[in-house]
Amino acid sequence: MPLRPARPLRAVLRPRLGSVFVIAATSLAVLVPAAAGTAGTAAGPVDDRTLQRQIDRFVSEPGGPPGIIAMLRNGRHTRVLRAGVADLATGRLPHVKDRMRIASTAKAFSGAVALSLVDRGALGLDDTLRKRLPQLPDTWGQVTLRQLLNHTSGLPDYLQDPEFAAVLAADPRHHFDSRHLLDYVADEPLRFSPGSRYEYSNSDNIAVALMAEAVTGTPYEQLLRQLVYRPLELRDTSLPHGYRMPEPYLHGYDVSDPTSPKDISELFSASGAWASGGIISTPVDMTRFIRGYASGALYGKGIVREQRRWITGASEPAGPGRNTAGLGIFRYTTRCGVVLGHTGNFPGYTQLVAATPDGRRSLTFSITSQINRTSDPARLEQLRAIQENSVCALLRDGR
Template sequence: MSLRRSHLRAASVLAVCLTACLTALSPATAGATADPSGDQAPQRQLDDFVHRPGGPPGAIAVLQTEKGTRVVRAGAADVRTGRSPSSEDHMRIASTAKAFSGAVALTLVDHRALRLDDTLGKRLPRLPDAWRSVTLRQLLSHTSGLPDYSRSDGFLDELRADPLHHFDSRRLLDYVADKPLLFKPGTQYRYSNSDNIAVALMAEAATHTPYEDLLRELVYAPLRLHSTSLPQGNRMPEPYLHGYDVSPSAGPQDVSEVIGMSGVWASGGIVSTPADMTRFIRGYAGGRLYGSTAVEQQRQWVEGASEPAGPGRNSAGLAVFRYETRCGVVLGHTGNTLGYTQLIAATPDGRRSLTFSVTSQITRSADEEGLREMRAVQENFVCALLRGKN
């Protein structure tokens, strides 16, 4: 398949899936080995999931407890070479990037540079008057009512025409600037990619600092994330987990570098590794970036699910979700984008964590059965984590 045909095919796939995808901190790999315990159930389950019809070509899960780190892997990071996935492989983290914007915003709240009740009208007066009353709290909880720019015809048309189109990340909300709010702010939950674009813009306005610099200063440095970045382009740093389109009409198609990240930015553009994501979620869920007041505000739960839904019963806080499984509660975030589906979760004290990554996009609209099976596997991994079978 030519590069141009590959781009066009991926753009077509992307137009269908985009609304879903946009829609203690010691190194996680220290002393890690594959399946060091005698419990083979997680390995068997991950193998079975990868080898199911239409399953992802590769998967990796990192479980970390007080006892150490376990890495479970299945399939290949690259189907051409057959190389196994590694916790140091780069990957697109999709909407788990929204937790990073939450980390920035809540740290600024803790530093009193922002307030949860600050409005778009106060911080971003150039945005439509109809949106003026929306607060930072409502953006972080997906109760803002902002229309989703990634659903707009203008945005999707540009993406279909050129998957590598360079968007002005700070003008993405312009695609829906002529739209009213979908509902009165604070009265409903509706997951929107616009919310976290607005969060990043508010952080920039409050600090006069680019969002990328805020990530480095407030998140990457304190949590020692050495392989995490927010690129604008389409290229992946080596080594990386290759992401695939596994549509039944053809064999796995590598879509890792088919689209640029400028069109998702703070809503889903971050590239990281399973090791870094383990460090991140342990610190983020454990409340190590900001004080107890911000943590308490973050954990005011409303009915709502991440996208895709995480394991167990989901409820939404401020840029974090509560996953109530049959074995107990973890806090985290999910995400999916072209070629990747992600879950990061940790106990509320951050002492135990799970990073679960697969190399295809799994959505309810495209593979409802696959999503159901993945959530079941994820819940089993959470149970292994919480029961200490590590």
């Protein structure tokens, strides 16, 4: 598909801030009281020792993940908790600079790209697919960028398409044309009238990336580098199209047979996830990312206000506490306070990244097996309880 810039590329990609970590002090940056937390959590605050015992127990249970690493940061002070191993073959411990598949937390990156372009005037939140991507089905034409970012678009999810599933089953390392993933569902109507309800769809963020490319004439991978990696100083983050993982990395496992975990770190090609979940990063980089992204450091206050117009909706898998959805971000209201972020799951990996609305306190919680409501709903509820306790440990730190 020919992609031409709507305006000069240098104007679209001009720097937003002299320093992206200049954080505006607004009323949006206040921790608000929380409602009841996830079922099964202990009342009151949690210290690091208690949290460490919980993640040790979670790893040691039959069917538990081989490894967990959690990175909690308050200002310049960092605490790292870990359990299990990064690699069952060697017994190496998880490290904050290990690469990992970040799964659907990559959707926050497409949100960062899109909102940065809105801030620069290259895109509008009410721009439609018909206006920006007229090659897509006309029946999808009224869907807006805003609806894509908060999952109210009604686009059918390409990951649920039988033909896509068949290709993946025949060859998990199949190299997909990432820019044509929506072709798998192009013959399907919208699932509901755009804006009428919430439904998480991986197709949404593919469309977001294509819109960004259409208005800039620039590949999405390059937009990530220019608008996200460089300003937030992400040194070990990339969007590959193959199945290889750069060393060193957290190995991801299939633990459906607890007696014989299978290393599936390099089983799947990232090309089938692309802007919806294909990024590889590290706990260090994800900490930098979520501190900048949650605080709105990449764009102005007006865009932050639009991003934080919360609606009913949960990330996938659901994050800690009560979930509500914004534009490329979720609000997690726990018993200890509010954090903003995103979750994700990919074969071999489950992720949570979150930060306080001012970006000063952050949490990166990475697991080396896939846990979701389909594969293991009971274990997911255990995980959400531990994640909520992690938020409490983060927010109780008085430094």
